[in-house]
Amino acid sequence: MENIIKGKAYVLGDNIDTDQIIPAEHLVYSTSDPEELKKYGHFALSSVPIEKAGLPEGRKTFIVGDNHQSEYSIIIGGSNFGCGSSREHAPLALQVAGTKIIVAESYARIFYRNSVDGGFLIPFEGNEKLNDKIKTGDELEVDLASNSLKNISSGKTYQLRPLGSVYDIVKSGGIFNYARENNMI
Amino acid sequence: MGMTITEKILARAARRSGVAPGESVWLDVDVLMTHDVCGPPTIAIWKKEFGEQAKVWDKKKLVIFPDHYIFTKNVHANRNVDILRQFASEYNLPNYYDVGTERYKGVCHLALAEEGYNVPGTVLFGTDSHTCTSGAFGMFSTGVGNTDAAFILGTGKIWEKIPESIKFTFNGKMPEYLTAKDLILQILGDITTDGATYRAMEFDGEAISGMNMLERMTLTNMAIEGGGMNGIIAVDDVTREYLKEIGVTDYQEFTSDPDAIYHSKYTYDVTKLEPTVAKPHSPDNRDKVKNVEGTKITKCYVGSCTGGKLTDFQFAAKILLGQKVKVTTHIVPASTQVAKQLEEETYKGISLKDIFVNAGCVIAESSCAACLGGPSDTIGRSVDGDVVVSTTNRNFPGRMGSKSSQVYLASPLTVAASAITGELTDPRKFL
Incomplete structure (x- = not known):
């Protein structure tokens, strides 16, 4: 696990549900075929209403054109990120699109578990609401050793909540690696 | 403890x-x-x-x-x-x-x-x-x-x-x-x-x-x-x-x-509660049906794990008996057993299935169907501009198909009453 992760911010509102992250009609593609997998990246966040896509201005689509990767690799969300359907295709789609970290106010349980146990991305919780302080396109730097987020564009630094009991699973890269390292399987 | x-x-x-x-x-x-x-x-x-x-x-x-x-x-x-x-x-x-x-x-x-x-x-x-x-x-x-x-x-x-x-x-x-x-x-x-x-x-x-x-x-x-x-x-x-x-x-x-x-x-105290809806685009966007009465709708949907069980169809049939629907109304029994029950169970001597067919509803085969949108040929899938009132569970943007459709979540009684009038309707009008 790298200690410093840098990337551009993509800012979203509250209650981003998994239907917005990856609409149900796209859940038909293979998750193991490398070519089909790209479809998940391509359709990531495609059901977010356009005026709420890339805050504060909106109208900034996460994926441009035929791409399956986004120029943004750190998502800043609000409360209850990933609510709704249990589809693990949601953190998978974000991972394929290049998302490394999400910093949200809070998460829905299943999305949070899926992100951690599947080793797709790191779901941090902020100590404060950040989706009204950071703008889409801001250059960010997350330091995993000190649990801090630096907004290079604005010069401000924010403290993140420690990952707590899931840290070991995140560090291992998912539940299977964790279980193997601990001789559980 | x-x-x-x-x-x-x-x-x-x-x-x-x-x-x-x-x-x-x-x-x-x-x-x-x-x-x-x-x-x-x-x-x-x-x-x-x-x-x-x-x-x-x-x-x-x-x-x-x-x-x-x-x-x-x-x-x-x-x-x-x-x-x-x-x-x-x-x-x-x-x-x-x-x-x-x-x-x-x-x-x-x-x-x-x-x-x-x-x-x-x-x-x-x-x-x-x-x-x-x-x-x-x-x-x-x-x-x-x-x-x-x-x-x-x-x-x-x-x-x-x-x-x-x-x-x-x-x-x-x-x-x-x-x-x-x-x-x-x-x-x-x-x-x-x-x-x-x-x-x-x-x-x-x-x-x-x-x-x-x-x-x-x-x-x-x-x-x-x-x-x-x-x-x-x-x-x-x-x-x-x-x-x-x-x-x-x-x-x-x-x-x-x-x-x-x-x-x-x-x-x-349930005797103090009234027919309730969740307005677009969140299940917690609650209101009383009477407060949104008259909202024009384009589609009704009775189905899913939430609202496609026998009791849901019994509620709907009670209101739809002898009536005609004004908007496309999909009846999607959640399970094949429920589909069979629609033929066997009766209300006032008429099978639930006949009540729905006579009212002009479209009966579909058992599956999750349009509750979560699904592939483009899914029956009941919402299209641009649709205003749906549904017995399903989620009304997030795009959940039932088009992200420029609106979904109201309601009880099967409210959905059935609204199907008859073509607008959101308090079921007490038909009971």
Whole structure:
């Protein structure tokens, strides 16, 4: 696990549900075929209403054109990120699109578990609401050793909540690696 | 110190004498359920992680219901069902309910109940957020992702954090204009879509005791819409009777101790509640039907694990008897058993099916269908500009198809009344 992760911010509102992250009609593609997998990246966040896509201005689509990767690799969300359907295709789609970290106010349980146990991305919780302080396109730097987020564009630094009991699973890269390292399987 | 029903059931599954909220424990899973959307990726992860030695931990405890994308020409969706079929045949799985055979059941959460997999006191995990439905049977049930399901598939185990519990008590006798759907929409308006995140939602009270199992399942089904980890109702005579009829006799009953500790408690008098809707685009955007009456609609939908059970159609038929619908109205029985019941069950001497056909409704085959949009040829899928009133569970942007459609969630009584007038209508007008 790298200690410093840098990337551009993509800012979203509250209650981003998994239907917005990856609409149900796209859940038909293979998750193991490398070519089909790209479809998940391509359709990531495609059901977010356009005026709420890339805050504060909106109208900034996460994926441009035929791409399956986004120029943004750190998502800043609000409360209850990933609510709704249990589809693990949601953190998978974000991972394929290049998302490394999400910093949200809070998460829905299943999305949070899926992100951690599947080793797709790191779901941090902020100590404060950040989706009204950071703008889409801001250059960010997350330091995993000190649990801090630096907004290079604005010069401000924010403290993140420690990952707590899931840290070991995140560090291992998912539940299977964790279980193997601990001789559980 | 006393324990809640959820804590007791999880303590049993963790082989512990007691557990407390916040603790992480490893659980022995009694049943793992999956379907055509999340089954194939679960199997792929299981094969990749366990390699050539991959073994299903207990074939009897694995249940697979293809139900999401069934009646479609989409080749990728059909390939997913083929993957399930091949997996079931390769590993000789006894509990696979194949499409196109007499074993096909339809929507997994109702099928789990009908086929006797909901056993009080046990823990059931499924690759679907509405797995919390099974909690109506005094058991712990919740949704997980594919990686967690693959882990269970190989080991029979899963880690969980013990949730705090919230208690919802419904006093009074249910008036004829209300259904369980109105009650859960009422709760969601109060607690919002994350008010129960990582918490158990426990339901009790006179109104719950008076409900049949199908209506109780509507309540536990939508626990996830409040962020709930599980919804749960303790076993009583109604549960025992249902289980006896389908031959489930060996189970353990748990109840919350009088001194159990709750995160919070909510008490309602059902006689004071009114028909309720969730307006676009969130299940917690609650209002009284009477406040939005007159809103023009383009489509009505009665179906899904939430609102496609026999009782939902009995409610709808009561209003639609002798009437004509003004907008396209889809009737989608959740399970093949319900589809059969529509032909057998009558209201005032007429079969429910005939009531719907005579009213001009479109009856579809059993599956999840347009509740979650689905492939472009899914029956009932919303299109641009649609205003749908539906008995389903979610109205997030794009959930039922087009992201420029609007969905109102309501009881089957409200949906039926609105179908007749072509606008949102309080069902009391027709009762």
